[in-house]
Amino acid sequence: MLALKSVSRHYGQASALDGLDLVVPDDSYVSLLGASGSGKTTLLRIIAGFEEPDTGTISLRGARLDGIPPHKRGVGFVFQNFALFPHLSVEDNVAFGLRYREERPVRDKAEVRERVQTILDLVGLEGLGRRSVGAISGGQKQRVALARTLIAEPKIVLLDEPLGALDANLRERMCDELHAIRQRLGISFLHVTGSETEALLMGDQVAVLADGAIAQMAPPDDLFRSPTSATVARHLNAFNIISGTVREGRLRSPVGALALPAGIAAPDGQPMSVALPYDGISVKPRRDEASDGISARFVTAEFKGPSMLSFFRAADGSLIQSLVHLSEPRPPRYEPDQVYALDFDPELLIAFPERAH
Amino acid sequence: MDLANQSNGAAIDREGALSPARKRARRDEVQALKLAAPGILWMTLFMVLPMIMVVYVSFWTQTTFAIEPTLTVDSWVRFLTSPTYLDSIVTTLFIWIVVLASTLVIGYPVALLIGLMIRNVTLQTALLVVCIIPFWTSFLIRVIAWRPTLGTEGAINSILINLGLIDTPFTSLLFSELAVVIGMTQIYCVFMVGPITFMLARIDHSIIEAARDLGAGFGKIFLRIILPLSLPGVVVGAIFVSVMVLGEFATAAALSGRKVNMLGNIIVSQVGSLKWAFASVAGVILTIIIAIVITTLLRIVNIRKEM
Numbered sequence: 001m002l003a004l005k006s007v008s009r010h011y012g013q014a015s016a017l018d019g020l021d022l023v024v025p026d027d028s029y030v031s032l033l034g035a036s037g038s039g040k041t042t043l044l045r046i047i048a049g050f051e052e053p054d055t056g057t058i059s060l061r062g063a064r065l066d067g068i069p070p071h072k073r074g075v076g077f078v079f080q081n082f083a084l085f086p087h088l089s090v091e092d093n094v095a096f097g098l099r100y101r102e103e104r105p106v107r108d109k110a111e112v113r114e115r116v117q118t119i120l121d122l123v124g125l126e127g128l129g130r131r132s133v134g135a136i137s138g139g140q141k142q143r144v145a146l147a148r149t150l151i152a153e154p155k156i157v158l159l160d161e162p163l164g165a166l167d168a169n170l171r172e173r174m175c176d177e178l179h180a181i182r183q184r185l186g187i188s189f190l191h192v193t194g195s196e197t198e199a200l201l202m203g204d205q206v207a208v209l210a211d212g213a214i215a216q217m218a219p220p221d222d223l224f225r226s227p228t229s230a231t232v233a234r235h236l237n238a239f240n241i242i243s244g245t246v247r248e249g250r251l252r253s254p255v256g257a258l259a260l261p262a263g264i265a266a267p268d269g270q271p272m273s274v275a276l277p278y279d280g281i282s283v284k285p286r287r288d289e290a291s292d293g294i295s296a297r298f299v300t301a302e303f304k305g306p307s308m309l310s311f312f313r314a315a316d317g318s319l320i321q322s323l324v325h326l327s328e329p330r331p332p333r334y335e336p337d338q339v340y341a342l343d344f345d346p347e348l349l350i351a352f353p354e355r356a357h
Numbered sequence: 358m359d360l361a362n363q364s365n366g367a368a369i370d371r372e373g374a375l376s377p378a379r380k381r382a383r384r385d386e387v388q389a390l391k392l393a394a395p396g397i398l399w400m401t402l403f404m405v406l407p408m409i410m411v412v413y414v415s416f417w418t419q420t421t422f423a424i425e426p427t428l429t430v431d432s433w434v435r436f437l438t439s440p441t442y443l444d445s446i447v448t449t450l451f452i453w454i455v456v457l458a459s460t461l462v463i464g465y466p467v468a469l470l471i472g473l474m475i476r477n478v479t480l481q482t483a484l485l486v487v488c489i490i491p492f493w494t495s496f497l498i499r500v501i502a503w504r505p506t507l508g509t510e511g512a513i514n515s516i517l518i519n520l521g522l523i524d525t526p527f528t529s530l531l532f533s534e535l536a537v538v539i540g541m542t543q544i545y546c547v548f549m550v551g552p553i554t555f556m557l558a559r560i561d562h563s564i565i566e567a568a569r570d571l572g573a574g575f576g577k578i579f580l581r582i583i584l585p586l587s588l589p590g591v592v593v594g595a596i597f598v599s600v601m602v603l604g605e606f607a608t609a610a611a612l613s614g615r616k617v618n619m620l621g622n623i624i625v626s627q628v629g630s631l632k633w634a635f636a637s638v639a640g641v642i643l644t645i646i647i648a649i650v651i652t653t654l655l656r657i658v659n660i661r662k663e664m
Contacts, residue, residue, distance in 0.1 A: 050566050070569045077570040083563035087585050100581055101572025152571060 001026050002047065002156050002188065007056030008212075009042055016042040017053070018212030024156065024188050026061075029179065030217075031191045031203030033235055038209050040192045041080075044158045047190070048077045060155055071102055076154030080161045082145040084133040090144050091116050091129035097152040119151045122181060139170045146181070156188040163198060175201055196237045200224065208232045230273040230352045239275035239350070240320050246270040254316035256294045259346040271354040278323035280348040283310070283331065284341040294342040296320050298334040310334060312342060408644070415637035424633050432634040436642070442623065446642065449603060449619040452537060453650075456602045457595060459542040464549035464594065471550070472557030473565075473583065485554065488547045496544070500611045503540045507531040507612075532614030540608045545601055549594035556590030557583070589658045599650050604643065620646075 002024040009017040016039035024030045034040040045051045047058060049070030058065040065073055085093050094116045098106040106112050120129055123143040128136060133144060142162065149157055162178070163171040179202070182189045193199050199206050200220040207217040208231070216223060216232045227233040230241050244253030246266040251258040251274060258274065266272060286295065296312035299319070308331060312320045320342060324331045334340065375383070418427040436442045471484045491499060506512045507530040514526035529535060560583065568578045606621030620643045627636035 048566075048570055050569075070566070071572045071574055075570070077567070079563050079567060081561070081563060083561065083567040085564060085568070085582060096568065096573070096581070097571035100568075100577040102574040102577070103572060148567075148571065 001061060002190070003059050004043075004047070005057045005059075007043075007046065007053045007058065009039070009046060009051065009053050015212050017046070020056070020209075020213045022207060022214050022217070024190050025205075026188055027186050029182055029189045029191065029202060029204045030207060031193060031199040031205075032207045032209055033193060033196055033199035034209035035235070036194055039212055040194070040209055041160055043209065044077065044160050044190070044192055047156075048075050048158055049073045074152075074155050076149035076152065076157040078145050078149050078157065078159045078162050080164055082141045082165070084141060084144055084148075086133060088133065089129065090120070090125065090131050090133060090136065093133055093144055094119060094129075094147045094151055096148060101152065115151060119147045122150070122184070123147045124177070138166055139174065142166060142174060146178075150181070150185065153185075154187065156190060157182075159189060159191040161193055162191065163193070171198075178202065196235060200236075208235050210235065227275065227350065228352075230275065230354075233275040233350065233352075238278055238323075240278065240281075241273055241275055242318075243271070243273040243354075246272050255296070255314035255318060255320070258293065258349070260351060261347045261349050264351045266351075266353055273352045273354060275350040275352070276320075276344060277348055278309070278321045279307075279325065280344045281320075281322040282343045283312075283322055283334065284343050286339050286341055293344075294320065295339055296342055297337055297339050299336070301334065312340065411637045411640050411644075414633055415641050417634045417637075419632055419634035422631075424631075432638045436635065436638045441618075442639070445618045445620055445623050445639075446646075448617060449621075449643075449646070452534070452541070452605075452609070452617065452619060453599060453602045455538050456541045456545065457598055459538060460546045460549040460598050461591065461595070463542065464546050465553060465591070467546075468550050468553035468557055468587075468590070469583075472554035472587075473560065476562070481554075481558065485551070488550055491543075491547075497607065497611075499544060500540055500608050503536060503543075503612055504531060507536050507539065531612065532616060534613065534617055536612040537609050537617050540612045541602055541605065544608065545598045548597035548601065549591075552593040552597070553587055553590035556587040560586050589660055592654050592658050592660065595654050596651055599654065600647060603647050603650065 002022075004020060004022040006019045006021060007017055008015065008019055020043065022043075032040060032043070042051065046053050047065070049065065049068060053066060056066075060073070060075070065075070085096065088096070095112050098112050098115060106115070116129065120126060123146050125140060125143050125147065128140065133141065136144070142165070146162075159178075163174055166174060175198070178189070178191070191199075191202050193202075200223070203220060205217055206220050206223050208215045208223070210231045215235075216228045223232070224236060224238070227236060227239075230243070233239045234241055242251070242253050242255055242258065244251045244258075246252075246260070247268050249260060251260055251272055260266070260274070294314060296314045299311040299313050301308055301310040306326055308324045308326060310322045310324070310331070312322065314320055322342065414424075415432060416428045416430065417432075418425050418429045419432055467488070471481055471488075475481050475484065504511070508514070509526045509528055509531070511531065513530060514523075517523045518526065565578060565582060568582050573581070604621050605619060606625050609617045609619050609622055610625075620639050623639045624636045624643070627633075627639065
């Protein structure tokens with residue numbers, strides 16, 4: 001188990017991490033979702049030991065990690081740009097850790113060769129051992145980077161946007177393989193990504209990093225079903241976040257007055273944000289202005305193959321997105337600049353009461 | 358493939374007209390020739406022809422006051438049988454090896470500091486400029502400045518005596534091989550620092566972090582990652598230093614008190630006494646040595662891969 005307790009790291013005035021707590025259980029796949037600049041990479045670098053935290057502690061299976069130099073931590077790191085040794089062959093890249101590590105280097109050449117072979121087979125690189133790392137594809141480089149890290153049998157592997165440099169097709173295949181490889185080895189993976197689909201697909205648990213701390217950590221479906229804050233919901237890129245104030249059991253917001261789900265009893269004047277799922281909206285022709293709900297001008301639509309994402313602009317200028325799965329009846333063609341009514345079932349709303357300022 | 362052949366053939370067949378691709382290729386060739394022409398002309402006039410001339414003159418007949426183009430191997434025999442001149446070859450090689458080693462030993466850590474340890478590009482550039490500042494004074498002044506530094510009553514001896522570390526001054530500091538080596542190391546070190554720095558600065562820091570993450574300590578990382586990746590820089594630096602040191606004469610003349618005679622010194626003195634044929638022999642031998650040294654150094658790494 002990897003445990004971080006109130007870890008902070010500041011760069012001058014700006015703080016990258018601010019009292020972050022995180023637990024990565026043994027034998028699990030945790031994905032860490034964060035926007036770019038949210039301190040994801042800083043967090044991994046602190047765990048690996050390339051940087052030290054200003055305050056807080058890091059421990060791995062009960063032993064303190066902070067203060068120990070990176071080459072003695074037993075933490076594997078897979079770099080975003082792979083960071084392969086350009087002058088070495090695939091085999092020598094993979095064997096590097098075994099041969100040259102300070103603690104318990106493997107001096108028996110036959111053993112090194114055998115273990116390199118085993119790990120190359122595991123990541124699907126049979127027969128490519130003698131190639132130069134300049135002569136293999138991006139996906140193969142990714143596998144070399146993984147094999148090089150896994151051969152040392154680290155207790156935990158940190159993956160820094162490992163799929164970012166791959167094209168979409170390859171990314172999906174690598175996702176499956178990463179899962180399979182991790183399960184076979186029974187070690188923990190901490191996978192950092194900026195893509196919510198990747199995070200939800202990969203993780204047994206998904207942790208959302210926002211404002212220098214973990215905003216929520218939960219299994220993907222729980223996270224998706226019940227995000228605990230508007231921030232988390234925003235990271236999932238599947239909800240319109242609408243903020244306003246409760247008045248007479250309704251949410252008065254700049255985009256209109258919204259009915260709240262039953263069971264949400266909030267006093268008048270209570271500030272509140274709600275998350276409205278992209279796919280919970282039904283677009284209706286314009287209705288009269290006085291009634292409830294959202295009226296918005298159609299901007300444009302994106303055809304995404306199995307779904308269609310439409311963008312509407314509400315009266316206050318905020319953007320509202322509506323997603324229709326094309327397994328449902330195909331929506332009609334909306335007219336640009338035409339005002340439509342966006343209807344939804346109030347029970348679909350997830351409400352986040354906020355503290356009054 | 359077939360399609361391409363057909364269309365290509367068709368393009369040429371039509372009244373001998375060239376296809377656009379061929380026309381472009383031809384235009385590029387002409388362009389390349391135009392760009393290379395001044396260089397080729399210059400090198401032919403001032404390097405290839407003079408070198409052929411030097412080889413030719415080395416076989417001319419030298420008398421005390423004159424030289425005539427009657428071919429003979431006299432100068433070659435005299436050079437290769439004289440212990441004095443053979444010694445100068447040994448001296449040249451010895452000084453070269455020692456200076457090469459000392460510039461590497463002193464220069465590499467400096468390059469490591471500037472190229473790898475310092476990540477701020479502005480600071481890197483500033484430090485490289487600092488390395489070049491000595492070049493603002495002339496070569497000769499930099500060499501001569503070692504005399505008041507190394508002399509019996511020079512700066513080093515005065516300081517050591519005043520500190521009470523020694524009673525009698527070192528006399529072997531100046532006018533010795535040591536003085537020549539010190540002088541040359543100072544002058545040529547920067548030519549080693551530069552290329553190594555540039556190679557080191559190109560190393561991606563995440564590669565070094567990856568090696569650390571895999572458990573390697575600094576020694577192993579240096580030996581297995583940093584050194585091999587900087588080797589092209591070492592070779593280029595070594596070529597610069599070698600070419601300059603092997604042809605040196607001024608530092609040896611100024612700091613050795615004429616005790617150290619390198620091939621360059623032989624050439625200068627022979628030209629001074631109008632022994633052109635003999636100077637040519639020394640010149641040809643020096644050129645051969647330099648050619649061998651460069652070829653050997655280029656064997657170490659494939660420079661073309663680094664371009």
